[in-house]
Amino acid sequence: MITSKYILLATSALLCTPLSLLGQATGQSATTSGTQVESQELKPSWISSNVAMGERSDLNLGVSGSYGHDSAVNNIPGVSSQFTSLQGTLGMASRSRTSYFSLRHDATFQLFPGSGLDMQQYQWTTLNVTHSPSRRTTWGVNAANGYGADAARASSSLSLASVNTTAIDNNSVLAGVISGNTLRQYVSGIVDHQTSETSAISLGANLGFQNFLGAAPSTRQYDVTGSVRKYLSEAFLVGVRADGVQQYYGNGSCTTSTVLGFATLQLTNSIKLDGGAGPAFGASQCTGSYQYQVVLSAEGYRGRRAYVGTSRKRGNGDVAGSLWETSAFGGMQIGRPRQFTAALNGGYTSYHSGVVTAQNNDLSGYFISVELHRPISNNAEWTFTARHFERSAASTVPVGATPVADLSRTVFFVAFNWNKQNGGRYGR
Numbered sequence: 001m002i003t004s005k006y007i008l009l010a011t012s013a014l015l016c017t018p019l020s021l022l023g024q025a026t027g028q029s030a031t032t033s034g035t036q037v038e039s040q041e042l043k044p045s046w047i048s049s050n051v052a053m054g055e056r057s058d059l060n061l062g063v064s065g066s067y068g069h070d071s072a073v074n075n076i077p078g079v080s081s082q083f084t085s086l087q088g089t090l091g092m093a094s095r096s097r098t099s100y101f102s103l104r105h106d107a108t109f110q111l112f113p114g115s116g117l118d119m120q121q122y123q124w125t126t127l128n129v130t131h132s133p134s135r136r137t138t139w140g141v142n143a144a145n146g147y148g149a150d151a152a153r154a155s156s157s158l159s160l161a162s163v164n165t166t167a168i169d170n171n172s173v174l175a176g177v178i179s180g181n182t183l184r185q186y187v188s189g190i191v192d193h194q195t196s197e198t199s200a201i202s203l204g205a206n207l208g209f210q211n212f213l214g215a216a217p218s219t220r221q222y223d224v225t226g227s228v229r230k231y232l233s234e235a236f237l238v239g240v241r242a243d244g245v246q247q248y249y250g251n252g253s254c255t256t257s258t259v260l261g262f263a264t265l266q267l268t269n270s271i272k273l274d275g276g277a278g279p280a281f282g283a284s285q286c287t288g289s290y291q292y293q294v295v296l297s298a299e300g301y302r303g304r305r306a307y308v309g310t311s312r313k314r315g316n317g318d319v320a321g322s323l324w325e326t327s328a329f330g331g332m333q334i335g336r337p338r339q340f341t342a343a344l345n346g347g348y349t350s351y352h353s354g355v356v357t358a359q360n361n362d363l364s365g366y367f368i369s370v371e372l373h374r375p376i377s378n379n380a381e382w383t384f385t386a387r388h389f390e391r392s393a394a395s396t397v398p399v400g401a402t403p404v405a406d407l408s409r410t411v412f413f414v415a416f417n418w419n420k421q422n423g424g425r426y427g428r
Helices: 017-024 148-156
Strands: 005-010 029-032 036-039 056-070 081-095 099-111 120-131 139-147 175-179 181-194 197-209 221-233 237-249 252-266 271-282 292-300 305-314 323-338 341-351 365-374 380-393 406-424
Touching: 056 148, 081 148, 081 406, 099 148, 120 148, 139 148, 148 175, 148 380, 237 323
Parallel strands: none
Antiparallel strands: 005 175, 029 036, 056 081, 056 406, 081 099, 099 120, 120 139, 139 181, 181 197, 197 221, 221 237, 237 252, 252 271, 271 292, 292 305, 305 323, 323 341, 341 365, 365 380, 380 406
């Protein structure tokens, strides 16, 4: 029987991953004084940041070349090799005073000279449409398609820039990936309406699909969500969110409903506390009866940043059979953006499956990553990245099943990145 091989993947604590495309990203909303306060439960940032910015059209080009070493190519224990990588991104965006449209594609290609291993690639395409028919109402649709070796993302230098945001949570910090090629598709839609100067409601629907191409059972997830939120003061937001989720993993399924009370407290101009908790209702095989997330973050001048957090929430299907995830994470960034910056991120996650089988194993592990950036012009920079991953599988598996092997993986590389945005305002 074919056994799945997994690893914990860290890209950056400041990046969004596919789960954020399912409506879980950090967003922004205006307070009564006109200032902006972030909250995980506000409308996704790909909506709030896309409108009311004036009329503009842009073409974005990016290229990255890197050289490094991978101690477990394609997440296979003991298969180490030097590698060279070429990445490129091409995107276009058009913005009017009430609407926004963007289409972007990122491609990664990796060669492992002298190892006899085939070239790895990962292709990532995103589409976004956002529209504000009135001052108080905004709707948006976001879609993404990814295909290729998920393991290539662990040695990515552009880090799938088409979904970069300033979100701080473990959606982007930790993700489970499987050896070999995968096909992942996501579609998310949301309508957000501001009912008053201090309150708003949101309604959304999401679909996620992961095909592991025979290495493990495919997964699907359907999600409907609704939330209400209100600013009690300029620095204090509270709200309630309800979700209904149907998850399919191989021949199994799980239906879960959750209620989450959340709050955001701006402690000072630079320190913010986000938190939420609530019950989850579902069958016993759904494994989770409650959820929570707490994140304490600090924003300083010249790009300085620090955060620490913990969460327990539903899985998004990136790990085959995983229905629940428990995580702890943290990181910091220091330096001067125009001269030199350094970032340190790390975390631990435990993935819980509904029923442990030969292909659905409970997994846990941790990662740590270090990134150094040295700009050399407005459009180019040198970077050094080092990432280490540890993974262990459930100690108990069914009789006759082949357990998933433990895995230790270290990736480090030097890269040259170039990015250029062309465009400008048009019309009046």
